[in-house]
Amino acid sequence: MNNTVTGVILAGGMGRRMDGADKGLVMLQENEMISWVIDILKPNVDQVIINANRNLSDYKKFGVSVVADSLEGYQGPLAGFEAGMAATNTDWIYTCPCDSPMQSPDLLQHMKRAVIEQDAEIGVASDGVRTHPVFSMVRTDLLQSLRDYLNSGERKIDRWFAQHKLHTVDCSVYAASFTNINTVEELQRAELEQSLHGN
Numbered sequence: 289m290n291n292t293v294t295g296v297i298l299a300g301g302m303g304r305r306m307d308g309a310d311k312g313l314v315m316l317q318e319n320e321m322i323s324w325v326i327d328i329l330k331p332n333v334d335q336v337i338i339n340a341n342r343n344l345s346d347y348k349k350f351g352v353s354v355v356a357d358s359l360e361g362y363q364g365p366l367a368g369f370e371a372g373m374a375a376t377n378t379d380w381i382y383t384c385p386c387d388s389p390m391q392s393p394d395l396l397q398h399m400k401r402a403v404i405e406q407d408a409e410i411g412v413a414s415d416g417v418r419t420h421p422v423f424s425m426v427r428t429d430l431l432q433s434l435r436d437y438l439n440s441g442e443r444k445i446d447r448w449f450a451q452h453k454l455h456t457v458d459c460s461v462y463a464a465s466f467t468n469i470n471t472v473e474e475l476q477r478a479e480l481e482q483s484l485h486g487n
Contacts, residue, residue: 291404295320295396296372298422299386300357309311309434310343312386317319321469324389326350332396333352334378338386339368364443365422366434373431391423391465397456399425406459408455416460421445423459423466444464 299312299322307420312322322338336352341362347354355375357367361399365383372381378401382396395413403411403425413423422445430452437448459465 292334294335294376294378294381295333296381296383297325297338297386298368300339300368322386328393336436337372339371354482357376373428381426387469390467392462395462395465402457406455409452411457413459414456415463420466
């Protein structure tokens with residue numbers, strides 16, 4: 289393996305806790321939330337893909353590949369994993385949500401080193417207290433396994449992860465990276481924090 293990586297930004301949800309807003313396109317300061325994530329990932333990956341299920345033309349303006357779930361009906365993060373894996377020829381995908389614009393640019397490389405050192409098939413991030421399954425490194429040669437799992441009707445990430453050589457990556461030094469923005473109140477708080485830090 290050459291250990292090439294595609295960053296897959298998960299923007300395919302329904303935004304229920306933000307009154308149905310398409311969270312990747314919600315403004316944070318002067319830019320859409322997903323643009324912050326793209327800027328973090330681009331220097332660290334071979335390709336960036338956005339997984340989205342609505343407003344695809346709006347996402348395409350960011351100049352990266354955009355793919356929708358192959359499964360209908362908003363089937364959850366694993367459907368986004370599958371779409372990203374199917375759309376790339378890199379060795380790995382690194383997944384993260386579109387509503388986590390504060391992740392460290394070093395997080396991905398830290399996770400990549402860890403999974404390679406452990407000869408793992410999947411790496412999942414832990415903040416030292418709990419795991420964050422949507423922040424993952426996944427080998428793309430697991431695509432057929434994932435398709436079989438989804439076609440069986442299963443949707444739970446943890447159960448699929450458990451079928452493979454999984455390594456939980458200690459990312460406690462990057463704990464702030466897992467701050468996500470799910471509600472209008474969290475968006476307002478993030479706006480204030482960004483203003484205070486001069487970003």
